[in-house]
Amino acid sequence: MIFVLKLVGYFLLWTLWSYTMHVIAHTNFKYNFIRYFHLKHHAYNYGDSNLPPWHDYFFWFGEWRSSMDVYITFTIPLIILTIFDPVYGGILLAFHYVYEVFLSRNVLDHNPNITGNITRFIPIGKFHLCHHRNVKCNFSFYITLWDYLFRTNDARVLKKRYERQQQRQKALATSVSDTPLTDENA
């Protein structure tokens, strides 16, 4: 039981780390190298092959920016965990390898055919593709929990944007009706 709880605990911490790195990757500030690496992910054309390119098997993702993006967001924290707690770190590293090489491209993350309830819990298909259309929402990997907890899920972000627009329109309407009629604006 302790084993499962610890594994789940480490998994949650790891997903929180990747969520945080992804939010930072979409934050604008000087010398944001995480952003520089990650923008390559958004420029990538995933094609339609379900099979990974040969270099993925060696955990090299075609060029250094895409590779660094994966290493910083996912791999480095797991290597550190493996040094301190090898069994749990090893299990998560194996999971990370299989997911990244075989599932993260077209099979799950960027598969437009995955819609419906599953995407409310696992950030694949529709959920992750929504992040590609609007980089202000849906930052989570593996589990959508952090987007719901920090209110960055698409429904919440779009609702906020809509409310802001409504407020702006209302403010504009009142300022126009408050303006006294003069020769200039009559």
Ligand SMILES: [Zn+2]
């Ligand atoms: Zn992104």
Ligand SMILES: [Zn+2]
């Ligand atoms: Zn993506």
